Amino acid sequence: MEDWVYYSLSMTICIALSFLLSSIRPATGKPAAKPSLPPGPTALSLLLGPLLLLAWTTFNIEPIIRLARSWYGPVFTIYLLPSFPVIFVADGATARRVLVQCGAAFADRPPVNLATRIFNGDQRSITTGTYGxxxxxxxxxxxxxxxxxxxxxxxxxxxxxxxxxxxxxxxxxxxxxxxxxxxxxxxxxxxxxxxxxxxxxxxxxxxxxxxxxxxxxxxxxxxxxxxxxxxxxxxxxxxxxxxxxxxxxxxxxxxxxxxxxxxxxxxxxxxxxxxxxxxxxxxxxxxxxxxxxxxxxxxxxxxxxxxxxxxxxxxxxxxxxxxxxxxxxxxxxxxxxxxxxxxxxxxxxxxxxxxxxxxxxxxxxxxxxxxxxxxxxxxxxxxxxxxxxxxxxxxxxxxxxxxxxxxxxxxxxxxxxxxxxxxxxxxxxxxxxxxxxxxxxxxxxxxxxxxxxxxxxxxxxxxxxxxxxxxxxxxxxxxxxxxxxxxxxxxxxxxxxxxxxxxxxxxxxxxxxxxxxx
CATH class of the missing domain: 1.10.630.10 (Cytochrome P450)
Structure with missing residues (x-):
């Protein structure tokens, strides 16, 4: 019963997300005076983010991410939680600049959730540990x-x-x-x-x-x-x-x-x-x-x-x-x-x-x-x-x-x-x-x-x-x-x-x- 609820919710969410994202259009306006987060569908972040986080644990959400990339460019932001921005990099040249040329500036790992802490000793592993x-x-x-x-x-x-x-x-x-x-x-x-x-x-x-x-x-x-x-x-x-x-x-x-x-x-x-x-x-x-x-x-x-x-x-x-x-x-x-x-x-x-x-x-x-x-x-x-x-x-x-x-x-x-x-x-x-x-x-x-x-x-x-x-x-x-x-x-x-x-x-x-x- 538990798995049926889990998979049914995730499938419904993926379908709903595809529909909702297809109705969103990138905001236009003057560029910000100071550096800001990469663009993204912030208007519905309170609704979309938690649903996207749940859907990510079961289904391939790459088509949804590709849709966002086509609107916002190779670097964009999606909120999985209201105060939890996730920046996606979809371009090889940008990825190389970040991972190789600027590797030290992005060498840390973000905080992990409950399941990861249990299996990785509260971020005391190589894949989850903080830079230090x-x-x-x-x-x-x-x-x-x-x-x-x-x-x-x-x-x-x-x-x-x-x-x-x-x-x-x-x-x-x-x-x-x-x-x-x-x-x-x-x-x-x-x-x-x-x-x-x-x-x-x-x-x-x-x-x-x-x-x-x-x-x-x-x-x-x-x-x-x-x-x-x-x-x-x-x-x-x-x-x-x-x-x-x-x-x-x-x-x-x-x-x-x-x-x-x-x-x-x-x-x-x-x-x-x-x-x-x-x-x-x-x-x-x-x-x-x-x-x-x-x-x-x-x-x-x-x-x-x-x-x-x-x-x-x-x-x-x-x-x-x-x-x-x-x-x-x-x-x-x-x-x-x-x-x-x-x-x-x-x-x-x-x-x-x-x-x-x-x-x-x-x-x-x-x-x-x-x-x-x-x-x-x-x-x-x-x-x-x-x-x-x-x-x-x-x-x-x-x-x-x-x-x-x-x-x-x-x-x-x-x-x-x-x-x-x-x-x-x-x-x-x-x-x-x-x-x-x-x-x-x-x-x-x-x-x-x-x-x-x-x-x-x-x-x-x-x-x-x-x-x-x-x-x-x-x-x-x-x-x-x-x-x-x-x-x-x-x-x-x-x-x-x-x-x-x-x-x-x-x-x-x-x-x-x-x-x-x-």
């Missing part, structure tokens, strides 16, 4: 140890084991189908297990059996599918905790179960650290967290609860976005067999028909990189970045507009990826646009056209995990295409409908006719 000593220590640790390019070789065995398990899972589905060497395979669950196998190793180290990895995978998948719906609890918590009490209980239960699963693994790494003494070497993310000191609290260690939050963060964004991007990319390769064939030819030219793919093979496959980048452009796992906020108490300026302290600054990745002024035929999946000198070239991978690469162009300065993400995507796509031919199921074309979880996933998981390659 703690945030800098946490981010430096993540980018300098767990995700540094020099540490990627440490997890090569985990990647190979995950690919072997993925291949075995596909083969098992084919045998179960008994399709005479070909069968319809649903790959989503297999991808989740394979990617979480790698990230569990990166987070908690080696020596964990399939049962532990399965527990982590099931727990985090449940969390990822539910976390967006928990955001409604942040709208007037005294009321929403009563109206959505089952959701509130589920949220507390998930957090408790995270502690029950993660804390024994953290303690096992602590015991290893104590036993190693001076010979201790960081081998996983938890190892690095055990050695951290919190500068703002007298140099103390992280608590177990704080490490649970950081491990949950590590096991949320990375695996989920990777699985989402993999499935979207494979869906396009199924729908366009000529691209798949071209990619397979490149892989075999570099690797050979019999040899296994190694990390060192990947830099020699430019078309593979182009396929992965085009998959990220065409289907970014998230339509919006994590919100930013001004670091200075008096706010900051953005293209002549004023951004008050703690106001959300959101970047429309989906809109930038489909900008016809930047990308030729943006709805078309065309990897050649990422090949230097290719026909109809859009982007030079040397970085000279970094402005067009948003949201991927700022690379390591914005996302410390970009090397890991690209490595995983290329490694898994290459192995899937090398070992199997992926075709559409007869009479069942690939469905590219979307559904919102923590990332924007395929509404219907990919089903493909799979044939082993000789």
């Amino acid at each position: 000593p703690l945030w800098r220590v946490l981010r430096r640790n993540l980018s300098g140890k767990a995700l540094h390019p020099s540490s990627l070789r440490r997890y090569a065995a985990a990647r190979r084991a995950a690919v072997s398990g993925l291949t075995a899972g596909i083969t098992q589905q084919m045998h179960n189908e008994a399709g005479g060497g070909r069968a319809v395979v649903v790959i989503q669950g297999l991808l989740h297990h394979a990617i979480f196998h790698v990230f569990a190793r990166m987070c908690f180290g080696e020596g964990h059996g399939d049962g532990v990895v399965a527990s982590i995978t099931a727990l985090q998948r449940e969390f990822l599918s539910a976390v967006v719906g928990f955001q409604v609890l942040g709208v007037c918590p005294p009321l929403t905790k009563l109206v959505f009490r089952h959701r509130w209980k589920k949220m507390l239960s998930l957090r408790r179960r995270q502690e029950e699963v993660f804390i024994p693994l953290i303690r096992a790494r602590q015991a290893r650290r104590d036993a190693s003494g001076d010979n201790f070497a960081v081998d996983c993310y938890v190892d690095s967290l055990l050695g951290l000191r919190i500068p703002e609290d007298g140099g103390r260690n992280l608590t177990e609860s704080e490490m649970v939050s950081l491990c949950s963060e590590f096991l949320s964004g990375g695996p989920d976005s990777t699985v989402t991007a993999l499935q979207w990319t494979m869906a396009n390769l199924v729908a366009q067999p000529e691209i798949q064939a071209k990619l397979r030819a490149e892989i075999r030219h570099v690797v050979g028909a019999e040899a296994r793919i190694q990390d060192e093979h990947l830099p020699r496959m430019p078309y593979l990189r182009a396929v992965v980048l085009e998959g990220l452009r065409r289907h970014p796992p998230s339509r919006f970045t994590l919100p930013r906020a001004a670091t200075e108490g008096g706010g900051a300026l953005l293209d002549g507009f004023s951004v008050p302290r703690h106001a959300l600054v959101n970047f429309m990745l989906g809109g930038m990826a489909m900008d016809e002024a930047v990308w030729r035929d943006p709805k078309q999946f065309r990897p050649e646009r990422f090949l230097p000198g290719g026909e109809g070239e859009d982007v030079d991978l040397t970085g000279s056209k970094e402005i067009k690469m948003m949201p991927f162009g700022a690379g390591r300065r914005i996302c410390p995990g970009i090397d890991v993400s690209l490595l995983h995507l290329e490694f898994f796509v290459a192995n899937l295409v090398k070992d199997f031919e992926w075709r559409e199921v007869p009479g069942e074309p690939v469905e590219f409908g979307e559904r919102l979880e923590l990332t924007t996933v395929m509404r219907r998981p990919l089903r493909a006719l799979v044939i082993p390659c000789c």
Whole structure:
């Protein structure tokens, strides 16, 4: 009953918002004498804002945001609450100025709601923490140890084991189908297990059996599918905790179960650290967290609860976005067999028909990189970045507009990826646009056209995990295409409908006719 009310309200709100926004016209008049907020539909903010906030937790509101962008320009304001402005940036050039050239001025995070505080230790994580000593220590640790390019070789065995398990899972589905060497395979669950196998190793180290990895995978998948719906609890918590009490209980239960699963693994790494003494070497993310000191609290260690939050963060964004991007990319390769064939030819030219793919093979496959980048452009796992906020108490300026302290600054990745002024035929999946000198070239991978690469162009300065993400995507796509031919199921074309979880996933998981390659 509770979910029926929730989804019915959200669907009604989205329809109502489309109608209301279509009736609003931008206000005209003389420009303000001093910097003001970017323009937006302020007249109905008292009504529209809270409804938009509720709708955002369930449905894709990007069409509504695109409508506002067409009226107010690439930078505009929508109030989610009467005193809570959200500034949207829908232009790649503006996003680059904010995130790269003016990154320090917009390096903070806005205050978070109830659900986010519970899972992120009251803003004591990298994705939600306020800009300051703690945030800098946490981010430096993540980018300098767990995700540094020099540490990627440490997890090569985990990647190979995950690919072997993925291949075995596909083969098992084919045998179960008994399709005479070909069968319809649903790959989503297999991808989740394979990617979480790698990230569990990166987070908690080696020596964990399939049962532990399965527990982590099931727990985090449940969390990822539910976390967006928990955001409604942040709208007037005294009321929403009563109206959505089952959701509130589920949220507390998930957090408790995270502690029950993660804390024994953290303690096992602590015991290893104590036993190693001076010979201790960081081998996983938890190892690095055990050695951290919190500068703002007298140099103390992280608590177990704080490490649970950081491990949950590590096991949320990375695996989920990777699985989402993999499935979207494979869906396009199924729908366009000529691209798949071209990619397979490149892989075999570099690797050979019999040899296994190694990390060192990947830099020699430019078309593979182009396929992965085009998959990220065409289907970014998230339509919006994590919100930013001004670091200075008096706010900051953005293209002549004023951004008050703690106001959300959101970047429309989906809109930038489909900008016809930047990308030729943006709805078309065309990897050649990422090949230097290719026909109809859009982007030079040397970085000279970094402005067009948003949201991927700022690379390591914005996302410390970009090397890991690209490595995983290329490694898994290459192995899937090398070992199997992926075709559409007869009479069942690939469905590219979307559904919102923590990332924007395929509404219907990919089903493909799979044939082993000789």
